[in-house]
Amino acid sequence: MLKEKGYSDPRVDFEAGKVETDFITVGNMRTRVETTVKKIGRRENEVTLILTTEKIFKKVGWKRTKILGKEQYDRFFDEIEMHIYRELAKPEVKELPKAP
Secondary structure, three states: OOOOOOOOOOEEEOOOOEEEOOOEEEOOEEEEEEEEEEEEEOOEEEEEEEEEEEEEEOOOEEEEOOOOOHHHHHHHHHHHHHHHHHHHHOOOOOOOOOOO
C-alpha cells in the first residue's frame, strides 16, 4: 500500500513487526511513515502509525510540523483496513512439494 502512495521500497522487519519508509519530499514539505504491528489476540492486531511531516525553513532547515488532523489519520486507517480485507480475500496459494 505504501508503494502505491509513492513511498519507494519500505523497509520491513517481519520479526519486529515494523515498516519504515524514507522521506518523500513534495515542494517545501517532506513526510515519512513508521508503523508497528503487534499481535494482541488470535485474530487481532494493534497497528501504530507515525506520520512524520517536516517543513523546510531557510534559516533552520527541516522542522517538524503538524499538517494532518484526525480526518486524515482516519482515512489512512480506512485504507489499511480495506487493504487487509483485499489480502484476506485472495485465495491461499499452497506450495507444491519439491521433486526429489
